[in-house]
Amino acid sequence: MPAPALFVASVTIVGAIMVITRRVIVHAVLYLVVTLLALAAVLVMLGASFAAMLEIIIYAGAIMVLFVFVIMMLNLGQPDSAREKEWLRPRAWCGPGILATIVCAELLYCIRSFHSPAISPAPITAHDVGSSLFGRYVLMVELVSFLLLAGLVAAFRIGRNRSGGR
Structure with a gap:
């Protein structure tokens, strides 16, 4: 295994360990973003640059925004001024x-030095992924969106009950 791959793999493992061991949830989310970016680097090394970009856009971007939104909505832990100083x-x-x-x-x-080998005769394009997601798997995509919505409503309900109905 080449040295850059071992380096990225070690960053991924360290980031994942830091996610698990952090006591402050915002710090854990920051380490989770780093871990997801490192996984994207692993995907680039494997020649799956489109999957890496999807990893960055969907997981490191959209899902992390959802996590931060839920953390802010629950407002657990220290008072705001003490938390902001930290x-x-x-x-x-x-x-x-x-x-x-x-x-x-x-x-x-x-990106500069890696030339991906031709794994398949025809590379997978964004059109192929889109037609697959919204063709055969449209029901699964919609069910995942309902699952995310249900999780958001549940988090709002839990946060509202803990804050005394403010």
Whole structure:
């Protein structure tokens, strides 16, 4: 296995461990974003650049926004002023910042120097993915959207009950 692949794999593992071990949920979400970016770098190394871009757009982008929205809505833990002071400390951003810088540098290195082998005779395009998702699997896509909506409503209900109905 080439050295860059081992490097990205180690960043992925370190990021995943940091997600599990963080006590502050926002820090865990930051490490989860780094882990998802590192997984995208692994996909680029495997020659699946389209899947890597989907990973970044859907998981590291949209799903993380949903997570942050639910965390903000639940408003658990310390009072707002104490929590904001904790977030402004460089120590809170140091670990995710270092890992994210490493992953971004690795992605740039892979994009510049990596030539993906021809795995299949015809590469999969965005049109193929779209027609597959909204053709044969349209019911599954709609069920996932209802599942996300149900999770959001449940999180709102739990947060409203814990805050005393404010």
